[in-house]
Amino acid sequence: MLSKAIQSCATSFLHRSTFSGAGFEVRRVRSLLCCGRPYVQVKVLREYKMSAPGIVQLLDYTISPDALRSHANNIVSALRAEYDKFGSLKSDEVTFENVLNVLADLDRRTENEENYLMVAQYVATDKELRKASAYADQVMKKFSVETSMRQDIFEKLKILEQKDVSVLTAEMQRYLKRLIKLGRRKGLHLSNDIQEEVKKHSNEINNLCIEYMRVYNEENLTIDFTEKELEGVPEDFIKSLELVESGKRKVTMKPPHYMSVMKHAKDPETRRRMDLAYGSCCLENAPIVEKLTSLRHENALLLGYPDHVSFVTELLMANSRDTVHNFLVDLAEKLQPLWQKEKQALLKLKEEECLQLGIPFNGKLSAWDMRYYDNMLKERIYSIDQEKLREYFPLDTVMSGMLKIYEGLLGLVFEQVPGVKLWHPEVSMYRVNNEASGELLGYFVLDLFPREGKYSYFRNTGLQPGCLKPDGTRQIVAVALLCNFTKPMADKPSLLTHDEVKTLFHEFGHTMHFLCSKATLQMFEGTKAELDFLECPSQMLENWVWEAEPLTKMSGHYVTGKPLPPELLEPLVASRLAGVAGFSLRHISLCLLDYTIHIQPHVDAQKVFKELQEKLLQYSPQEGTNMVSQFIHLVQGYDGQYYSYLWSEVFSMDLFSARFKKEGVFNEQTGMDYRRKILEPAGTKDAVDMLRDFLGREPNNEAFLISKGLST
Structure with a gap:
């Protein structure tokens, strides 16, 4: 009887205290798990008018910096009070209903607030609001460490572990098992002294990560070049650059600027200066990384692991540091013969150009040569004119074609939502419905162009998780896609490179993972699968930008509207393996850098990178x-x-090769199979089980090796 009363009270509270918006009011509400006790005053957020049906926060970020800070502090106080009441449950009062259900909804509501507070540091136009968001992020992460290390809650989970878990759904059983595992990975089975050290390290790590991103987001370094120094760079790009008093053009370190100069500038000194400027941005972050790797190593030792890589891989598909190391080293060795051939071709191009320019040829490649000669090689061997290709990829055309492809493939309908106030006039929101049933699945927000203070690369960032609420209804998902494409000019729309088309297709694949997820719990929704699997669905979808039919649907000349003609399309598709060994080895060098600095303390990261x-x-x-x-x-x-x-x-290559390549890239039945067996389960199943389900067999690496130019 007591447990039912507690559950009823908890459910009542959860129904009446929705956290949303940016203001506060004090309401008299019954404390969580407080049956028979006096009412208490708890600060909760009042509900604002929704910006779109099902959206729990206003997303215009017109809130003041001080109000955002207060928001963070007040929400933590309110949530802490709930955890305290919940933690006071006696052992004989513990049930699945009044522990797991309550924890699951606290997860949901906490992420709603966390996302609202955190996103501003990546998108807000007001620098002070971005600073306030970074502060709020620290507050919420500190609270997350606090709640994840509550011994009182961990003890209740261990009580549940001894009960008959067969009465739970498979997802709820997974949730209980994961919570206990996470508790042990926080040291809750160890001494209080160790727990305090782990907590201290965790908070310091979080703060250092936030500071790192603040430096990164606020970076605004520019470098000025004469138009002669920019010879070879597309003329329309040069014209789009700000003209400074000296008559030079201002180049930023944002991806469109950096890539244009590094791929096209003929003068090696221009490329060298650009490489140096870009590579010396944010140098104050280097000591932060040193501190981070040291703290992570200490934490791993405290928890009984030999190093940080061993700690993090425990929950992943690879499962061990040795598996990771062997995978990377083996692939690097396989790629070396192919790289030597690629390198000789690049050196030949460099030698020819040095002769033309009348400058010495040193017989070596430099860091600032790679993108330039790789681009030249594609133009020479495959007759690919990258600038001509861009004319066929205006952003609006690519976006429209991509959305139609995803709609057809996954059985969805996208519709722009008019009149929604968002954080910048250039930002737009889209509603996503299930085509067959008309059910609203959620929303995605597109923020496509660079601006000062905005996150400077590409990412999906959650706005609210898609999962069940206590009343059994579903909180719909919302996610923002942040990009940094070249802005339109007065006489020309935003034109994408093929690489940017690929990046857009990849990132939107993550967006779809969020929106198609059918997980009932916040912990497993969207992309919350094993980290070494979560890129797989998006990478699989990158294959569409190398297939003739999708490329035709996503292209249209910005003047004539005509799709890519065969004389441009066929060489592009044929160039897929161009430079694959060099690109893959550069990637492996970063993987091994990350690996090396996380298996031992006090490593000189730049020295390691140089050696690799x-x-x-x-x-x-x-x-x-x-x-x-x-x-x-x-x-x-x-x-x-x-x-x-x-x-x-x-x-990802196995999935594509085994099903879509054989059955058709527009095969709707295969697409729905992919949605049901890979996207909808999200993190509710082990990745390998989802792969087996979709493939109908054990996964293998044959298609992957072929995609790297390697024979199987």
């Missing part, structure tokens, strides 16, 4: 640069796990 580049690629990073200063994956959850991109690619 020299060994794998036979050239060095430029003096004065430091790779880890902008290696944001080290602070965004890929620490010790950057190998995940290559590991996931093994399975």
Whole structure:
């Protein structure tokens, strides 16, 4: 009887205290698990008018910096009060209903608030609001460490572990098992002294990661070049650059600027200066990485692991540091013969150009040569004119074609939502419905162009998780896709490179993973699968930008509207393996950098990177640069796990080759199979089980090796 009363009270509370919006009011509400006790005053957020049906927060970020800070502090106080009441349950009062159900909904509501508070630091136009968001992020992460290390709650979970869990759904059984595992990975089975050290380290790590990203997001370095120094760079790009008083053009370090100069500038000194400027951005982040790797190593030792990589891989497909190391080293060795052939071709091009320019040829490749001669090689061998290709990829045309492809493949309908106030006038929101039933699945927000203070690369960031609420209804998902494409000019729309089309298709694949997820719990929704699997669905969808039919649907000349003609399309498709060994080895060098600095303390990261580049690629990073200063994956959850991109690619190529390549890239039945068996389960199943289900067999690496130019 007591447990039912507690459950009823908890459910009542959960129904009446929805956290949303940016203001506060004090309401008299019954404390969680407080049956028979006096009412208490609890600060909760009042509900604002929704910006779109099902959206729980206003997303215009017109809130003041002080109000955002107060929001964070107040929400933590309110949530802590709930955890305290919940933690006071006596052992004989513990049931699945009043522990797991309550925890699951606290997860949901906490992430709603966390996302609202955190996203502003990546998108807000007001610098002070971005600072306030970073502060709020610290507050919420500190609270997350606090709640994840509550001994009182861990003890209740251990009580549940001894009960008959067969009465639970498979997902709820997975949830209980994961919570106990996470508790042990926080040291809750160890002494209080160790727990305090782990807590201290965890908070310091979080703060350092937030500071790293603040430096990265606020970076605004520019470098000025004369138009002569930019010879070879597309004329329309040069015209789009700001003209400074000296008559030079201002180039930023944002991806469209950096890539245009590094791929096209004929003057090697221009490329060298650009490489140096880009590589020396955010150098204050280098000591942050040193502190982070040291703290992570200490934490792993405290918890009984030999190193951080061993700690993080325990929950992943690879399962051990040795598996990761062997995978990377084996692939690097296989790629070396192919790289030597590629390198000789690049050196031949460099020698020819040095002769034309009348400058000495040193017989070596430099870091600032790679993109330039790789681009030249594609133009020479495959007759690919990258600038001509861009004319066929105006952003609006690519976006429209891509959305139609995803609609047909996954059985969805996308519709732009008019009149929604968002954080910038250029940002738009889309509603996503299930085509067959008309059910609203959620929303995605597109933020496509660079601006000062905005996150400067590409990412999906959650706005609210898709999962069940206590009343059994579903909280719909919302996710933002942040991009940095070249802005339209007065006489020309935003034109994408083929690489940018691929990146867009990849990132939107993550968006679809969020929106198609059918997980009932916040812990497993969207992309919350094993980290070394979560890139797989998006990587699999990259294959569409190498197939003739999808490319035709996504292209249209910005003047005539005509799709890519065969004389451009066929060489592009044929060029897929161009430079594959060099690209893959550069990626492996980063994977091994991440691996190496996370298996031992006090490592000189730039020295490690230099040694890896020299060994794998036979050239060095430029003096004065430091790779880890902008290696944001080290602070965004890929620490010790950057190998995940290559590991996931093994399975992504298997999925595509085994099903879509054979059955058709527009086969709707295969697409729905993919949605049901890969996207909808999200993190509710082990990745290998989802792969087996879709493939009908054990996964293998044959298609992956072929995609790297290697024979099987």
